[in-house]
Amino acid sequence: MPGTGAICAASWRPYATAFPRASSNTGERRPAALVADGPSVVLGVRDSAQAQLRWLEQQQPEYLMTYPSIAAELAKLVIAEGNRLAHLREVRTLGEVLTPEVRALCRQAWAVPATDAYSAEEVGYIALQCPQHEHYHIQAEGVLVEILDDEDQPCAPGQLGRVVVTSLHNFALPLIRYELGDYAEPGEPCACGRGLPVLRRVAGRVRNMLVTAAGERYWPTFGTRSPALYASIRQCQFAQIEYDLVEARLVTAAVLPAAQEDGLRALILSRLPPGFRLNFAYREEIARSAGGKYEDFVCEIPARVTGGSR
Ligand SMILES: [Zn+2]
Numbered sequence: 001m002p003g004t005g006a007i008c009a010a011s012w013r014p015y016a017t018a019f020p021r022a023s024s025n026t027g028e029r030r031p032a033a034l035v036a037d038g039p040s041v042v043l044g045v046r047d048s049a050q051a052q053l054r055w056l057e058q059q060q061p062e063y064l065m066t067y068p069s070i071a072a073e074l075a076k077l078v079i080a081e082g083n084r085l086a087h088l089r090e091v092r093t094l095g096e097v098l099t100p101e102v103r104a105l106c107r108q109a110w111a112v113p114a115t116d117a118y119s120a121e122e123v124g125y126i127a128l129q130c131p132q133h134e135h136y137h138i139q140a141e142g143v144l145v146e147i148l149d150d151e152d153q154p155c156a157p158g159q160l161g162r163v164v165v166t167s168l169h170n171f172a173l174p175l176i177r178y179e180l181g182d183y184a185e186p187g188e189p190c191a192c193g194r195g196l197p198v199l200r201r202v203a204g205r206v207r208n209m210l211v212t213a214a215g216e217r218y219w220p221t222f223g224t225r226s227p228a229l230y231a232s233i234r235q236c237q238f239a240q241i242e243y244d245l246v247e248a249r250l251v252t253a254a255v256l257p258a259a260q261e262d263g264l265r266a267l268i269l270s271r272l273p274p275g276f277r278l279n280f281a282y283r284e285e286i287a288r289s290a291g292g293k294y295e296d297f298v299c300e301i302p303a304r305v306t307g308g309s310r
Helices: 047-061 068-081 102-109 258-270
Strands: 005-009 023-025 039-046 062-066 090-093 114-120 125-128 136-138 142-148 162-168 176-186 199-203 233-242 245-252 279-283 298-299
Touching: 047 068, 047 245, 062 068, 068 090, 068 102, 068 114, 068 136, 090 102, 114 176, 114 199, 125 142, 142 176, 245 258, 258 279
Parallel strands: 005 039, 005 062, 062 090, 090 114, 233 298, 245 279
Antiparallel strands: 023 039, 114 125, 125 136, 136 199, 142 162, 162 176, 176 199, 233 245
């Protein structure tokens, strides 16, 4: 049997105290209401990955609920140092986009699946990953979700659009057709038998989109959590600071050798439109957002210039 905590969660909320004093959860503070009752403990999200892993070793959880970026950091430590969470059965993620790279890291580190939940502070859970697939079922009993194109028409399956939500049970502060700033893609009905509508994927936020000088937007992917490519990089973030310039912010033990920088530059530029330039900037750390989230890519060209909603 595992130790005291069957469920471990990371949280940015004030009651989530820092290592080594984590909070036990009961009643309304229980973070893992999606699963059967059981003991749970919470640690603040701002502790280092090393401190979080030491704490998790003490707790020996069966389930770990955290942001994908933290799951990736923990998994990379475990891959480098060996698995010390022998009881772990599943990683549950929320708060950020769960990428295929993070799923692969969880499988490599612990041989467990990562299961994602799509939620927002304003309306709570929006869609949960299907137990049999990697797509999501919209929680249609509690929230009406529309995926709309540029003409405010519903998107077809496979078409990416803006997420617009209407909360069905919030009588204190009704939210009607509220635009979250996220993008997602509807999917075909699921073969699992659940009748709830499907989201094929949740793509991310407008502020995390690259914008070209012509005004086109998309989410760049750099494979930033690939352990083979980025073994010597503890943290990295890419920021678009001009229409043709991306800054790669790296946290490393030492400045990368020129050959490695050149290789990384070639890889990153191959994933950007032609004509882009890349600068390197070495940092002590890359801060999380006010909500404790971590962003792989952020567009720092002001929204009033690019016409974005955030
Ligand atoms: Zn399903």
